[in-house]
Amino acid sequence: MPSLKxxxxxxxxxxxxxxxxxxxxxxxxxxxxxxLLVFIRHLG
Amino acid sequence: MAQLCQHKNKLDELNTRVIIxxxxxxxxxxxxxxxxxxxxxxxLDPDRKVYKAYHLDRSFLRAYHPKTLWxxxxxxxxxxxxxxxxxxxxxxxxxxFIIDEEGNFSFIYPSENSSDxxxxxxxxxxxxxxx
Numbered sequence: 001m002p003s004l005k006x007x008x009x010x011x012x013x014x015x016x017x018x019x020x021x022x023x024x025x026x027x028x029x030x031x032x033x034x035x036l037l038v039f040i041r042h043l044g
Numbered sequence: 045m046a047q048l049c050q051h052k053n054k055l056d057e058l059n060t061r062v063i064i065x066x067x068x069x070x071x072x073x074x075x076x077x078x079x080x081x082x083x084x085x086x087x088l089d090p091d092r093k094v095y096k097a098y099h100l101d102r103s104f105l106r107a108y109h110p111k112t113l114w115x116x117x118x119x120x121x122x123x124x125x126x127x128x129x130x131x132x133x134x135x136x137x138x139x140x141f142i143i144d145e146e147g148n149f150s151f152i153y154p155s156e157n158s159s160d161x162x163x164x165x166x167x168x169x170x171x172x173x174x175x
Contacts, residue, residue, distance in 0.1 A: 004099055004152055010143045011097045015065065015087035018073055023063075023087055029147040034060040034174060036167065037141040039100055040045070041107075041134070041158055 010037075047164040049081030058171040060142075061085070067092045067136060092136070100139045100154055107135040109157035116159075134158075142170065150174055 002011075014024045028035055048055070048062060055062060062084040066073050073086060089095060140162050142151035151170055153162050 004149060006149050006152060008149055009147050010141065010149050011094075013094045013097065015089055015094060018070060018077070018086045018088065023085070025143075026147070028061065028063065029143065029145065031061070032059075032145050034058070034145060034150070034171060035141075035143040036048075036055070036060050036062045036171070037065065037098075037143060038045075038048070038062065039065045039095060039098065039138040039140070041136050041138040041155070 045080045049083055051164060051168060052083045054168055055171070058168070058175055060171050063087060065089050065094060067095060067133070095136065098139060098141065098154075101137050102133065102135045103137060104135045106137060106157045109159075111160070112158040140167065142167070142174070144174065 004010075010025065012025045014022055017023050025035075045064070052062075064084050064086045065088075066076075066086060067089050068076070069090065070088060073088065077086065137155045137158065138161070139154040140151070141149060141153065144150045151167075155161060
């Protein structure tokens with residue numbers, strides 16, 4: 001697995017949203033916005 | 045999450061989109077959103093493929109670190125409410141990442157333990173510097 005480094009590309013992914021849409025990271029980065037990606041642990 | 049939610053307007057000013065990723069089930073996530081914040085895009089990663097791709101570990105010892113236990117003790121002592129974990133794997137750790145407009149990492153913060161997250165003020169300051 002490649003290491004994660006500052007200044008290097010974030011791994012792309014496709015996931016489903018809670019609304020049921022397929023979301024690609026690459027598509028979001030095309031919007032010329034910064035992204036704050038928050039991975040949450042369990043919900044409690 | 046509630047703190048991030050309070051700063052949604054500031055995040056918009058900083059041209060930053062917040063994406064939340066959870067490995068929990070859809071009904072549990074919807075319940076959680078109703079209780080916390082529903083202003084951001086939330087994606088589901090039940091197989092934790094993306095958690096793994098972003099090197100986010102599972103660890104019993106780190107998840108139940110004394111700092112974490114003290115954090116929850118303070119929550120309870122201050123009258124706070126513990127949310128139901130919905131049977132999720134409580135050893136999975138989270139993390140925060142900032143990705144710039146070119147798709148490159150500007151900030152990488154894998155949580156050391158369950159209560160370890162970068163302060164929202166620090167994230168906003170960092171995003172301001174990037175703008």
